[in-house]
Amino acid sequence: MNNSTNSSDEIIVIRNLVKKFHSLHAVDDVSLTVGAGKVVVIIGPSGSGKSTVLRCINHLEVPTSGEILVNGVKLTHNSHDINAVRAEAGMVFQEFNLFPHMSVLENVMAGPLIVKGMQREKAREIAESNLARVGLLFKKDEYPNKISGGQKQRVAIARALAMEPKVMLFDEPTSALDPELIGEVLEVMKGLAKDGMTMLIVSHEMSFAREVANEIIFMDHGKIVESGPPEELFERPREARTRQFIGQILR
């Protein structure tokens, strides 16, 4: 295989990924690549395997078969590689999953301190600059239960950024938010896109996808039905299933 040519500009390479839960094919032969600095958005109905693809990338789920490379490093069961890849791929969850026993600042410092074994002062510096990046430096001493959902998600983004990842994975980052709080999170994500961050995003925020995505992937029943640039996929979907789904979410 020609990974050597790929590894320089492809941050994520997935080849023939299969993930089975017992007899259920949650992900069924998915291949995709995300180039450096590119934003790829995955859409699809509930249960189509979007989260599972993301979770396989940093090995929160162990793939049944197929090949995944993150920044040129192939994922195996070797735990050393797994931790290395996890540090390269920041993940943001639908439910935020902030650490409730730590302040906002400590949440963001946790990775650099614990994983990288960084000096406290250095970790604090990095944490503060990332909190500033998501506009929440003024909340650094609050605890997660004292801030809004949108702010929680922005802290979660800062927490992932503090590890200086090569790619950010977002799993429906705004689905658990009240409508009026969605905007601030999407703004932060747009900022990241503008700064050239590579991102793989599961989201149904159409106008956001249209604005920042280089590519949209439509998944159904564990398979990629079709993919393409947003204007093409949204305006002129080739497959009937895609057309139907887009009709549903635009309504």
Added chain:
Amino acid sequence: MFNKESDTSDTSTRQSRIAPSLERMADWPWWLIVAILIGLIIVFQIVTNQRMSNIFAAISTGIGITLRVTFSAYIIAVVIGLFVGLARVSKNRVIFNIASFYVEVVRGVPILVLLMYIAFVAVPLIAEMLGARTRDFPNELRVVLGLAIAYGAFESEIFRAGIQSIEKGQMEAARAVGMSYFQAMRHIILPQAIRRVLPALGNDFVAMLKDSSLVSVLGVEDITQITKLYAASTFLFFQSYSILAFIYLTMTILLSRLIRTLETRLSIHNR
């Protein structure tokens, strides 16, 4: 519980002064009033009656041993409980099964039987293996070991439940920033789990204080053993055992209060 009841007694006396009624009096914590009265009578007796104060003086020489046994067995039990609790949530089947064997066996045997088993079977066996003599292991050490092993199983269940009560997303988020399983346990899961199980751990501390009386069976001179000997030689059964019960009750109440204060202090400190 003690605290709560006395609070309600305050409010109900205040209310009954405004509108005295038999119904209000029925709500009084009569059990507490009776308990306090009996306690006061015993204190009064100890102070004024020479015979009672002799008994009290004799029994209280064992308080040190009772506390020493309680504290050391409890600390060992919590350490055992923490590691066995971790083993019980481990994905490693060998580790899980070894831990489960320990927990299920120990929970299914009366503590007294376990104590005797450890003191008379396990320790002599270990002594033989080490080439030492059984009496090189003092009785107090054996009973501390026995109580610790018994309570270790209980504490491990508390830790296991606490760890499993933490949402799955916490471990995933910790792993996603690159932490290893043990880093995530130590820095993310356990600090939250321990805070949740603190009340249960506190309860078992008080329970341990009471169960430390079992060591008297093996001749360790705690307050129960001393009372047993004292009563048998003086025939003052009623007085001796009343004072013994009074001492236990006082210690458990004080310990419960102390633990509750520590708990509130901790929860305030952490937010």
